[in-house]
Amino acid sequence: MEHLKNDLLEAIYTSMVEIDSDTTPKLVDQAINANLDVLDILDALTRGINTVGDKFEALECFLPELIMAASAMEESMVLLRPHLDALNIAAGSSGTIVIATLQGDIHDIGRNIATVMLKASGFKVIDLGHDVKPDVIIKKAEELNADVIGLSSLLTTSLPFSRDLMSLLKEQNLRDKYKVVMGGGAVTPEYVERIGADGFAGDAASGVRLIRRILAEA
Amino acid sequence: MINIYEVLRRSEEGPYIVENDFDMKLYKVTSRLVKEHGLKFNRELPVVGDDAMANHLFEAAMCLALEMGMLCVSTSRVIRFTEEELRLALRTAPKQFTIGTGRDARVMRARTFGDGYPMLVCGGCPGTPLPEELFLPVMMSYAREPLLDLIIPGSLTTIEGMEVRTNGPLEIRACRQEMIWMREALDRCGRSGVHIYAAGESSSTELGTLAIANEKYMRLSDSHMIPVLSELKTDNARLSRVMTGYEYPAFTTSLIDPIIGGFGGGAEGAAVVLAAAVMLSTAAYGVDMHCLHPIHNKLISSTTKEAMWVDSIVGRAFANNAPVALLADAWTTAGAGTADVLYEAAALAILDETSALNSDALGSTNGVYPNCSGLEARFYAEVVHAAFQQKLTPDQANELIAKLWEKYKGGFTAPNFGKCFDQVYDVKTVMPTAEWLDIYHRVKEDVASMGLNFGA
Numbered sequence: 001m002e003h004l005k006n007d008l009l010e011a012i013y014t015s016m017v018e019i020d021s022d023t024t025p026k027l028v029d030q031a032i033n034a035n036l037d038v039l040d041i042l043d044a045l046t047r048g049i050n051t052v053g054d055k056f057e058a059l060e061c062f063l064p065e066l067i068m069a070a071s072a073m074e075e076s077m078v079l080l081r082p083h084l085d086a087l088n089i090a091a092g093s094s095g096t097i098v099i100a101t102l103q104g105d106i107h108d109i110g111r112n113i114a115t116v117m118l119k120a121s122g123f124k125v126i127d128l129g130h131d132v133k134p135d136v137i138i139k140k141a142e143e144l145n146a147d148v149i150g151l152s153s154l155l156t157t158s159l160p161f162s163r164d165l166m167s168l169l170k171e172q173n174l175r176d177k178y179k180v181v182m183g184g185g186a187v188t189p190e191y192v193e194r195i196g197a198d199g200f201a202g203d204a205a206s207g208v209r210l211i212r213r214i215l216a217e218a
Numbered sequence: 219m220i221n222i223y224e225v226l227r228r229s230e231e232g233p234y235i236v237e238n239d240f241d242m243k244l245y246k247v248t249s250r251l252v253k254e255h256g257l258k259f260n261r262e263l264p265v266v267g268d269d270a271m272a273n274h275l276f277e278a279a280m281c282l283a284l285e286m287g288m289l290c291v292s293t294s295r296v297i298r299f300t301e302e303e304l305r306l307a308l309r310t311a312p313k314q315f316t317i318g319t320g321r322d323a324r325v326m327r328a329r330t331f332g333d334g335y336p337m338l339v340c341g342g343c344p345g346t347p348l349p350e351e352l353f354l355p356v357m358m359s360y361a362r363e364p365l366l367d368l369i370i371p372g373s374l375t376t377i378e379g380m381e382v383r384t385n386g387p388l389e390i391r392a393c394r395q396e397m398i399w400m401r402e403a404l405d406r407c408g409r410s411g412v413h414i415y416a417a418g419e420s421s422s423t424e425l426g427t428l429a430i431a432n433e434k435y436m437r438l439s440d441s442h443m444i445p446v447l448s449e450l451k452t453d454n455a456r457l458s459r460v461m462t463g464y465e466y467p468a469f470t471t472s473l474i475d476p477i478i479g480g481f482g483g484g485a486e487g488a489a490v491v492l493a494a495a496v497m498l499s500t501a502a503y504g505v506d507m508h509c510l511h512p513i514h515n516k517l518i519s520s521t522t523k524e525a526m527w528v529d530s531i532v533g534r535a536f537a538n539n540a541p542v543a544l545l546a547d548a549w550t551t552a553g554a555g556t557a558d559v560l561y562e563a564a565a566l567a568i569l570d571e572t573s574a575l576n577s578d579a580l581g582s583t584n585g586v587y588p589n590c591s592g593l594e595a596r597f598y599a600e601v602v603h604a605a606f607q608q609k610l611t612p613d614q615a616n617e618l619i620a621k622l623w624e625k626y627k628g629g630f631t632a633p634n635f636g637k638c639f640d641q642v643y644d645v646k647t648v649m650p651t652a653e654w655l656d657i658y659h660r661v662k663e664d665v666a667s668m669g670l671n672f673g674a
Binding site: 056057059062063064103104105106109113155156157158159160161163185186188203 | 483
């Protein structure tokens with residue numbers, strides 16, 4: 001029995017790493033029906049998606065595969081969540097992030113990568129897309145009771161809209177409610193500090209680490 | 219170029235596709251083509267000397283361009299071209315033309331191997347945010363360098379203390395001010411006729427291009443850029459720039475930034491996507507030049523082995539099969555005032571020169587900080603001319619790049635962004651500081667000791 005259990009968990013891990021995205025949710029379903037510990041299943045999935053993230057950074061797999069792996073992870077989490085909830089375990093909802101590319105900027109790819117990596121790391125991520133006005137971002141964060149607002153910009157000329165967002169948060173007495181993190185080609189740590197946001201990430205992986213850290217400190 | 223109205227018609231009436239489906243299709247088709255054409259990235263040989271593989275890349279790119287077309291994201295319609303149209307567009311694209319005016323005029327060429335002409339070298343600080351008070355001296359530091367054949371402006375980020383915003387009225391003012399100061403910088407250095415490349419860098423929208431489409435700002439001997447959205451996409455804003463260029467015929471350049479690790483896949487796929495984008499933008503935009511700017515998904519810089527290989531094989535592919543004027547962006551991790559930036563510049567200069575490319579300027583710190591100056595651009599140009607005079611073969615170029623790589627590779631994990639312009643130059647005299655000059659001389663001596671003959 002122990003042997004079968006390990007085989008199934010290994011198969012879940014392998015299906016994630018090999019981006020066999022149709023198979024992963026089926027294996028997770030099989031593992032749940034076989035009464036495997038849901039935390040062990042979650043661990044196999046998490047190890048798998050983390051390996052995919054590492055491979056992406058090392059150019060051993062590419063953005064479409066990362067998206068497929070994240071999609072398999074999401075589908076699997078839909079199956080796992082009721083069982084985790086029954087155990088009163090909050091895995092898979094370690095924080096809610098509203099993410100957007102700033103007003104005037106139509107670049108998606110960096111934000112897409114960050115969204116995928118964050119989802120894969122267990123965060124609930126609401127991606128508002130590109131060219132989003134600061135007030136729309138705040139409204140959505142309020143609606144969803146988000147923990148973090150993530151802003152992306154590749155254009156220097158769209159950066160001022162992040163300062164507008166910070167001002168709006170202050171004017172609406174919402175500044176302490178959200179952590180604001182930023183990334184993208186035009187963003188620098190100095191700019192983030194200057195406008196009083198909470199953190200800068202140079203790439204998606206460091207963005208995940210940053211958000212984990214600032215939420216743990218909150 | 220296909221008739222512009224036909225391009226616009228196709229952007230409204232071409233096959234409908236959801237953007238995500240286009241992206242995933244691109245990945246599948248590109249992966250298949252990479253395999254079918256036997257393309258293989260070799261990190262030990264960033265300068266590609268393999269003509270057969272370069273030719274395979276060209277054919278793979280043609281297949282990709284035909285199968286995918288160019289998606290107009292404003293309409294979700296694909297602008298498709300036939301093979302005959304694409305090959306005709308490449309055949310009739312300008313092969314040599316004069317940019318700039320008077321004694322500062324230069325002939326831009328669609329380079330081929332062994333044609334006897336060195337590349338044209340562009341100086342400047344593409345995409346780099348420059349404060350108003352530094353704009354003029356920074357640009358003068360490039361204008362003063364006689365080896366720089368054309369110059370690209372930096373980006374003005376404020377006007378009278380107010381930030382320039384995308385789609386805002388200050389984009390108009392910033393682009394006009396950028397051109398006024400660019401021309402003043404050239405005048406003050408006695409080089410009024412130098413070609414201003416990618417005019418309107420202070421705006422990211424068509425507002426900037428429209429604002430300077432006037433002899434008072436962007437002359438007909440200058441040029442502006444029309445980006446291809448990653449990957450193989452355009453939109454009405456980009457097509458508006460095409461229309462602007464149609465009726466105000468300054469020179470135009472497509473800007474192509476495939477992401478290595480993105481929807482094209484790895485280095486091989488990114489190279490196929492880049493080459494396909496050159497073909498599609500020749501047909502759809504009718505540009506005179508193309509700016510190649512592959513971006514590493516994590517390390518960004520042009521000096522990664524992957525990005526260098528992509529530039530090199532695309533250069534060889536077009537030189538062999540359909541010469542067009544290709545200018546490679548040279549974006550470095552390090553910034554002015556460091557040895558690292560000079561080693562990175564040298565590697566790119568050797569790679570670009572031996573891959574039949576022209577140069578799009580050196581973008582210190584990947585255009586993030588105003589840590590840039592004319593001196594590192596001078597060094598890039600000196601290395602280009604030395605490599606040309608020495609007639610470096612791909613093998614010799616790879617040997618030199620391997621040595622240079624050892625000097626700068628540590629910067630990817632611990633970047634040395636260097637110093638702001640006003641700390642490496644005297645802003646009043648526009649002369650490099652003794653410290654920065656000393657670093658330059660030491661690195662030049664070191665690169666000479668590696669086997670590059672600056673005196674030849």
